Amino acid sequence: MYIVCSDLEGVFVPEIWINVSKQTGIDELKLTTRDISDYNVLMKRRLELLRQHSLTLHDIQKVISLLKPLPGALEFVDWLRTRLQLIVVSDTFIEFADPLLKQLGRPTLFCHHLTTDNAGNIINYNLRQKDAKKKVVEALQSLNYKVIAIGDSYNDISMLRKAELGILYNPPQNVIDEHNDLMVVKSYNDLKEIISQLIDKEQ
Template sequence: MNVVCLDLEGVLVPEIWIAFAKASGISELERTTRDEPDYDKLMNFRLDILREHGLGLAEIQDVIATIDPMEGAREFLDALREKTQVIIISDTFEQFAQPLMHKLGWPTIFCNSLEVGEDGAITGYKMRCDQTKLTTVRALQSCGMETIAAGDSYNDLGMIRASKAGWLFKGAPSTKAENPDVPTLEEYDELLAAIESAL
Protein backbone atom coordinates (compact mmCIF):
# COMPACT_ATOMS: atom_id res chain seq x y z
CA MET A 1 0.00 0.00 0.00
CA ASN A 2 1.22 3.47 -0.87
CA VAL A 3 1.15 6.58 1.28
CA VAL A 4 2.24 10.01 0.12
CA CYS A 5 4.09 12.08 2.72
CA LEU A 6 4.05 15.82 2.13
CA ASP A 7 5.67 18.73 3.90
CA LEU A 8 3.27 21.54 4.79
CA GLU A 9 4.98 24.94 4.75
CA GLY A 10 6.39 25.95 1.39
CA VAL A 11 4.55 23.05 -0.27
CA LEU A 12 0.87 23.60 0.56
CA VAL A 13 0.82 26.83 2.57
CA PRO A 14 3.17 29.81 2.84
CA GLU A 15 5.84 29.75 5.52
CA ILE A 16 4.19 30.68 8.83
CA TRP A 17 7.27 32.28 10.37
CA ILE A 18 7.90 34.42 7.28
CA ALA A 19 4.29 35.65 7.40
CA PHE A 20 4.67 36.44 11.09
CA ALA A 21 8.00 38.17 10.50
CA LYS A 22 6.38 40.46 7.95
CA ALA A 23 3.33 41.13 10.11
CA SER A 24 5.44 41.88 13.19
CA GLY A 25 8.20 43.74 11.38
CA ILE A 26 10.85 41.44 12.90
CA SER A 27 12.94 40.44 9.89
CA GLU A 28 15.10 37.97 11.88
CA LEU A 29 12.07 35.66 12.09
CA GLU A 30 12.18 35.15 8.32
CA ARG A 31 14.81 32.42 8.84
CA THR A 32 13.38 28.97 8.10
CA THR A 33 14.67 25.43 7.59
CA ARG A 34 15.66 26.58 4.11
CA ASP A 35 18.28 28.76 5.82
CA GLU A 36 19.12 26.76 8.96
CA PRO A 37 19.24 22.94 8.76
CA ASP A 38 19.56 22.55 12.55
CA TYR A 39 15.92 22.72 13.68
CA ASP A 40 16.69 22.93 17.39
CA LYS A 41 19.04 25.85 16.81
CA LEU A 42 16.43 27.56 14.62
CA MET A 43 13.58 27.15 17.12
CA ASN A 44 15.64 28.37 20.08
CA PHE A 45 16.62 31.39 18.00
CA ARG A 46 12.93 32.08 17.28
CA LEU A 47 11.84 31.65 20.90
CA ASP A 48 14.58 34.03 22.09
CA ILE A 49 13.30 36.69 19.68
CA LEU A 50 9.69 36.18 20.78
CA ARG A 51 10.70 36.62 24.43
CA GLU A 52 12.75 39.68 23.59
CA HIS A 53 9.73 41.33 21.94
CA GLY A 54 7.10 40.09 24.43
CA LEU A 55 5.22 38.12 21.77
CA GLY A 56 3.33 34.86 22.37
CA LEU A 57 1.08 32.28 20.83
CA ALA A 58 -1.95 34.57 20.42
CA GLU A 59 -0.05 37.02 18.23
CA ILE A 60 1.19 34.22 15.97
CA GLN A 61 -2.26 32.61 15.75
CA ASP A 62 -3.75 35.97 14.71
CA VAL A 63 -1.39 36.00 11.73
CA ILE A 64 -2.00 32.33 10.90
CA ALA A 65 -5.74 33.10 10.67
CA THR A 66 -4.95 35.35 7.69
CA ILE A 67 -2.88 32.73 5.80
CA ASP A 68 -4.50 30.88 2.91
CA PRO A 69 -3.19 27.78 1.13
CA MET A 70 -0.97 28.41 -1.87
CA GLU A 71 -2.82 28.78 -5.15
CA GLY A 72 -3.83 25.34 -6.39
CA ALA A 73 -2.81 23.53 -3.19
CA ARG A 74 -6.32 22.55 -2.05
CA GLU A 75 -7.22 21.29 -5.53
CA PHE A 76 -3.97 19.32 -5.75
CA LEU A 77 -4.52 17.77 -2.34
CA ASP A 78 -8.15 16.88 -3.11
CA ALA A 79 -7.13 15.21 -6.40
CA LEU A 80 -4.28 13.33 -4.71
CA ARG A 81 -6.49 12.07 -1.87
CA GLU A 82 -8.85 10.56 -4.44
CA LYS A 83 -5.97 8.38 -5.67
CA THR A 84 -4.06 7.38 -2.54
CA GLN A 85 -3.52 7.95 1.17
CA VAL A 86 -1.81 11.20 2.14
CA ILE A 87 -0.16 12.28 5.39
CA ILE A 88 1.25 15.74 5.95
CA ILE A 89 4.45 15.41 7.98
CA SER A 90 5.48 18.80 9.28
CA ASP A 91 7.82 20.31 11.82
CA THR A 92 5.17 22.92 12.59
CA PHE A 93 3.05 22.71 15.75
CA GLU A 94 -0.50 21.59 16.42
CA GLN A 95 -1.30 25.06 17.81
CA PHE A 96 -0.33 26.53 14.40
CA ALA A 97 -1.73 23.83 12.12
CA GLN A 98 -5.43 23.59 12.98
CA PRO A 99 -6.76 26.62 11.05
CA LEU A 100 -4.62 25.64 8.06
CA MET A 101 -5.96 22.06 8.10
CA HIS A 102 -9.48 23.50 8.05
CA LYS A 103 -8.65 25.44 4.88
CA LEU A 104 -7.10 22.33 3.30
CA GLY A 105 -10.12 20.09 3.98
CA TRP A 106 -8.83 18.40 7.16
CA PRO A 107 -6.06 16.15 5.84
CA THR A 108 -4.15 14.02 8.33
CA ILE A 109 -1.14 15.81 9.79
CA PHE A 110 1.68 14.60 12.02
CA CYS A 111 3.38 17.57 13.69
CA ASN A 112 4.89 18.74 16.95
CA SER A 113 3.55 20.70 19.94
CA LEU A 114 4.42 23.93 21.68
CA GLU A 115 4.80 24.41 25.42
CA VAL A 116 2.80 27.50 26.34
CA GLY A 117 2.65 29.27 29.69
CA GLU A 118 -0.55 30.52 31.32
CA ASP A 119 0.29 34.01 30.07
CA GLY A 120 0.41 32.76 26.46
CA ALA A 121 4.19 32.94 26.20
CA ILE A 122 5.79 30.10 24.24
CA THR A 123 8.22 28.54 26.69
CA GLY A 124 9.44 25.61 24.61
CA TYR A 125 8.44 22.92 22.18
CA LYS A 126 8.19 19.15 22.03
CA MET A 127 9.16 17.16 18.95
CA ARG A 128 7.17 13.97 18.34
CA CYS A 129 10.39 12.05 17.83
CA ASP A 130 13.96 12.54 16.70
CA GLN A 131 14.33 13.31 12.95
CA THR A 132 10.55 13.56 12.78
CA LYS A 133 10.09 13.20 9.03
CA LEU A 134 12.62 10.44 8.37
CA THR A 135 11.56 8.53 11.50
CA THR A 136 7.89 8.72 10.49
CA VAL A 137 8.58 7.49 6.96
CA ARG A 138 10.63 4.57 8.29
CA ALA A 139 7.87 3.71 10.77
CA LEU A 140 5.30 3.65 7.95
CA GLN A 141 7.61 1.43 5.92
CA SER A 142 7.98 -0.92 8.89
CA CYS A 143 4.18 -1.34 8.76
CA GLY A 144 4.35 -2.49 5.14
CA MET A 145 3.67 0.88 3.53
CA GLU A 146 5.53 2.17 0.48
CA THR A 147 6.20 5.89 0.86
CA ILE A 148 6.38 8.66 -1.72
CA ALA A 149 7.52 12.06 -0.44
CA ALA A 150 7.81 15.72 -1.35
CA GLY A 151 9.09 18.75 0.52
CA ASP A 152 10.98 21.97 -0.01
CA SER A 153 13.69 22.18 2.67
CA TYR A 154 16.74 20.55 4.22
CA ASN A 155 14.61 18.81 6.83
CA ASP A 156 12.64 17.02 4.06
CA LEU A 157 15.65 15.41 2.40
CA GLY A 158 15.74 12.39 4.71
CA MET A 159 12.14 11.37 4.02
CA ILE A 160 12.54 12.07 0.29
CA ARG A 161 15.67 9.95 -0.05
CA ALA A 162 14.23 7.12 2.09
CA SER A 163 11.07 6.85 -0.03
CA LYS A 164 10.58 4.85 -3.21
CA ALA A 165 10.03 8.15 -5.05
CA GLY A 166 10.49 11.73 -3.89
CA TRP A 167 11.02 15.30 -4.99
CA LEU A 168 12.05 18.70 -3.79
CA PHE A 169 8.96 20.77 -4.55
CA LYS A 170 9.35 24.54 -4.88
CA GLY A 171 12.69 24.13 -3.12
CA ALA A 172 15.06 26.98 -2.44
CA PRO A 173 17.78 27.39 -5.11
CA SER A 174 20.49 26.65 -2.53
CA THR A 175 18.80 23.42 -1.41
CA LYS A 176 18.45 22.25 -5.00
CA ALA A 177 22.03 23.17 -5.88
CA GLU A 178 23.45 21.34 -2.87
CA ASN A 179 21.38 18.19 -3.54
CA PRO A 180 21.60 17.53 -7.29
CA ASP A 181 20.66 13.88 -6.77
CA VAL A 182 17.13 14.85 -5.68
CA PRO A 183 14.72 15.58 -8.57
CA THR A 184 12.91 18.91 -8.41
CA LEU A 185 9.45 20.04 -9.45
CA GLU A 186 7.77 23.45 -9.35
CA GLU A 187 4.07 23.01 -10.26
CA TYR A 188 1.24 21.03 -8.67
CA ASP A 189 0.21 19.38 -11.94
CA GLU A 190 3.80 18.15 -12.38
CA LEU A 191 3.88 16.79 -8.84
CA LEU A 192 0.49 15.08 -9.21
CA ALA A 193 1.60 13.42 -12.46
CA ALA A 194 4.90 12.31 -10.92
CA ILE A 195 3.14 10.80 -7.91
CA GLU A 196 0.62 9.02 -10.13
CA SER A 197 3.52 7.49 -12.09
CA ALA A 198 5.13 6.28 -8.87
CA LEU A 199 1.96 4.70 -7.43
Protein backbone atom coordinates in the same frame (compact mmCIF):
# COMPACT_ATOMS: atom_id res chain seq x y z
CA MET B 1 0.86 -0.01 -2.03
CA TYR B 2 1.91 3.64 -2.08
CA ILE B 3 1.19 6.31 0.53
CA VAL B 4 2.18 10.00 0.42
CA CYS B 5 4.05 11.88 3.15
CA SER B 6 4.17 15.59 2.43
CA ASP B 7 5.65 18.61 4.14
CA LEU B 8 3.25 21.50 4.82
CA GLU B 9 4.96 24.91 4.65
CA GLY B 10 6.40 25.70 1.25
CA VAL B 11 4.42 22.84 -0.31
CA PHE B 12 0.75 23.51 0.56
CA VAL B 13 0.85 26.74 2.59
CA PRO B 14 3.13 29.79 2.85
CA GLU B 15 6.00 29.83 5.34
CA ILE B 16 4.38 30.70 8.68
CA TRP B 17 7.43 32.43 10.22
CA ILE B 18 8.09 34.59 7.14
CA ASN B 19 4.55 35.92 7.48
CA VAL B 20 4.94 36.43 11.23
CA SER B 21 8.09 38.41 10.42
CA LYS B 22 6.24 40.57 7.87
CA GLN B 23 3.32 41.27 10.22
CA THR B 24 5.45 42.00 13.29
CA GLY B 25 8.29 43.82 11.52
CA ILE B 26 10.85 41.55 13.27
CA ASP B 27 13.19 40.92 10.39
CA GLU B 28 15.13 38.04 11.92
CA LEU B 29 11.96 35.93 12.31
CA LYS B 30 11.94 35.38 8.56
CA LEU B 31 14.75 32.83 8.77
CA THR B 32 13.41 29.33 8.06
CA THR B 33 14.65 25.79 7.58
CA ARG B 34 15.53 26.97 4.10
CA ASP B 35 18.24 29.20 5.61
CA ILE B 36 19.36 27.42 8.78
CA SER B 37 19.68 23.66 8.51
CA ASP B 38 19.85 23.00 12.29
CA TYR B 39 16.22 23.08 13.43
CA ASN B 40 17.04 23.39 17.15
CA VAL B 41 19.27 26.40 16.58
CA LEU B 42 16.51 27.99 14.50
CA MET B 43 13.70 27.32 17.02
CA LYS B 44 15.67 28.51 20.04
CA ARG B 45 16.41 31.77 18.23
CA ARG B 46 12.73 32.21 17.28
CA LEU B 47 11.53 31.71 20.86
CA GLU B 48 14.15 34.14 22.12
CA LEU B 49 12.92 36.77 19.63
CA LEU B 50 9.28 36.21 20.66
CA ARG B 51 10.28 36.69 24.28
CA GLN B 52 12.25 39.86 23.54
CA HIS B 53 9.28 41.35 21.69
CA SER B 54 6.62 40.04 24.14
CA LEU B 55 4.75 38.14 21.43
CA THR B 56 2.37 35.43 22.67
CA LEU B 57 0.93 32.33 21.03
CA HIS B 58 -2.28 34.29 20.46
CA ASP B 59 -0.36 36.97 18.51
CA ILE B 60 1.15 34.32 16.24
CA GLN B 61 -2.20 32.56 15.80
CA LYS B 62 -3.71 35.87 14.72
CA VAL B 63 -1.18 36.14 11.89
CA ILE B 64 -1.70 32.50 10.90
CA SER B 65 -5.47 32.94 10.76
CA LEU B 66 -4.91 35.43 7.89
CA LEU B 67 -2.94 32.94 5.79
CA LYS B 68 -4.42 30.99 2.89
CA PRO B 69 -3.12 27.80 1.25
CA LEU B 70 -0.93 28.35 -1.81
CA PRO B 71 -2.88 28.73 -5.08
CA GLY B 72 -3.93 25.28 -6.33
CA ALA B 73 -2.97 23.50 -3.09
CA LEU B 74 -6.50 22.56 -2.04
CA GLU B 75 -7.32 21.20 -5.51
CA PHE B 76 -4.11 19.17 -5.50
CA VAL B 77 -4.77 17.78 -2.00
CA ASP B 78 -8.33 16.88 -3.00
CA TRP B 79 -7.07 15.14 -6.15
CA LEU B 80 -4.31 13.31 -4.27
CA ARG B 81 -6.70 12.01 -1.62
CA THR B 82 -8.89 10.42 -4.30
CA ARG B 83 -5.85 8.41 -5.42
CA LEU B 84 -3.76 7.73 -2.30
CA GLN B 85 -3.70 8.24 1.44
CA LEU B 86 -1.94 11.47 2.46
CA ILE B 87 -0.16 12.22 5.72
CA VAL B 88 1.11 15.76 6.22
CA VAL B 89 4.44 15.45 8.04
CA SER B 90 5.57 18.80 9.35
CA ASP B 91 8.06 20.40 11.72
CA THR B 92 5.44 22.95 12.71
CA PHE B 93 3.31 22.77 15.86
CA ILE B 94 -0.27 21.66 16.26
CA GLU B 95 -1.11 25.07 17.80
CA PHE B 96 -0.02 26.80 14.57
CA ALA B 97 -1.15 24.35 11.93
CA ASP B 98 -4.81 23.85 12.69
CA PRO B 99 -6.32 26.87 10.85
CA LEU B 100 -4.33 25.94 7.75
CA LEU B 101 -5.18 22.25 7.91
CA LYS B 102 -8.83 23.17 8.15
CA GLN B 103 -8.55 25.03 4.81
CA LEU B 104 -7.02 21.92 3.23
CA GLY B 105 -9.88 19.64 4.31
CA ARG B 106 -8.06 18.42 7.42
CA PRO B 107 -5.66 15.79 6.10
CA THR B 108 -3.91 13.78 8.84
CA LEU B 109 -1.08 15.77 10.40
CA PHE B 110 1.99 14.48 12.21
CA CYS B 111 3.90 17.37 13.82
CA HIS B 112 5.18 18.78 17.15
CA HIS B 113 3.62 20.79 19.98
CA LEU B 114 4.34 23.88 22.09
CA THR B 115 4.40 24.57 25.80
CA THR B 116 2.88 27.88 26.92
CA ASP B 117 2.60 29.55 30.31
CA ASN B 118 -0.62 30.96 31.79
CA ALA B 119 -0.11 34.29 30.01
CA GLY B 120 0.14 32.53 26.63
CA ASN B 121 3.88 33.03 26.21
CA ILE B 122 5.53 30.22 24.28
CA ILE B 123 8.10 28.93 26.72
CA ASN B 124 9.23 25.79 24.96
CA TYR B 125 8.70 23.53 21.99
CA ASN B 126 8.40 19.76 22.11
CA LEU B 127 9.58 17.66 19.22
CA ARG B 128 7.46 14.53 18.93
CA GLN B 129 10.66 12.57 18.36
CA LYS B 130 14.12 13.09 16.93
CA ASP B 131 14.29 13.02 13.11
CA ALA B 132 10.49 12.73 13.15
CA LYS B 133 9.96 13.01 9.39
CA LYS B 134 12.29 10.14 8.54
CA LYS B 135 10.77 8.05 11.37
CA VAL B 136 7.31 8.40 9.82
CA VAL B 137 8.59 6.99 6.52
CA GLU B 138 10.33 4.11 8.30
CA ALA B 139 7.19 3.32 10.30
CA LEU B 140 5.02 3.27 7.16
CA GLN B 141 7.53 1.05 5.36
CA SER B 142 7.36 -1.37 8.31
CA LEU B 143 3.61 -1.52 7.60
CA ASN B 144 4.40 -2.56 4.03
CA TYR B 145 3.73 0.81 2.40
CA LYS B 146 5.91 2.32 -0.27
CA VAL B 147 6.32 6.02 0.44
CA ILE B 148 6.20 8.99 -1.91
CA ALA B 149 7.67 11.91 0.07
CA ILE B 150 7.36 15.57 -0.91
CA GLY B 151 9.21 18.48 0.71
CA ASP B 152 11.01 21.73 -0.03
CA SER B 153 13.72 22.21 2.59
CA TYR B 154 16.68 20.89 4.52
CA ASN B 155 14.45 19.37 7.18
CA ASP B 156 12.78 17.17 4.54
CA ILE B 157 15.93 15.65 3.08
CA SER B 158 16.20 12.59 5.33
CA MET B 159 12.49 11.86 4.76
CA LEU B 160 12.91 12.20 0.98
CA ARG B 161 15.98 9.97 0.97
CA LYS B 162 14.31 7.26 3.05
CA ALA B 163 11.20 7.18 0.83
CA GLU B 164 10.84 4.98 -2.26
CA LEU B 165 10.35 8.22 -4.17
CA GLY B 166 11.53 11.55 -2.73
CA ILE B 167 10.51 14.75 -4.49
CA LEU B 168 11.82 18.25 -3.82
CA TYR B 169 8.90 20.58 -4.48
CA ASN B 170 9.80 24.16 -5.40
CA PRO B 171 12.95 24.17 -3.29
CA PRO B 172 15.29 27.16 -3.05
CA GLN B 173 18.43 27.00 -5.19
CA ASN B 174 20.76 26.29 -2.23
CA VAL B 175 18.83 23.10 -1.40
CA ILE B 176 18.89 21.99 -5.07
CA ASP B 177 22.63 22.66 -5.28
CA GLU B 178 23.39 20.63 -2.17
CA HIS B 179 21.12 17.72 -3.14
CA ASN B 180 21.28 17.72 -6.91
CA ASP B 181 20.58 13.97 -7.17
CA LEU B 182 16.98 14.42 -5.89
CA MET B 183 14.04 14.92 -8.24
CA VAL B 184 12.85 18.54 -8.40
CA VAL B 185 9.24 19.36 -9.31
CA LYS B 186 7.86 22.87 -9.70
CA SER B 187 4.08 22.58 -10.14
CA TYR B 188 1.14 20.62 -8.76
CA ASN B 189 0.37 19.47 -12.33
CA ASP B 190 3.82 17.91 -12.64
CA LEU B 191 3.38 16.27 -9.24
CA LYS B 192 0.05 14.84 -10.39
CA GLU B 193 1.66 13.44 -13.50
CA ILE B 194 4.56 11.79 -11.67
CA ILE B 195 2.29 10.30 -9.02
CA SER B 196 -0.22 9.08 -11.62
CA GLN B 197 2.50 7.37 -13.64
CA LEU B 198 3.84 5.65 -10.56
CA ILE B 199 0.44 4.36 -9.45
CA ASP B 200 -0.49 3.25 -12.96
CA LYS B 201 2.76 1.31 -13.26
CA GLU B 202 2.01 -0.45 -9.99
CA GLN B 203 -1.49 -1.55 -11.00
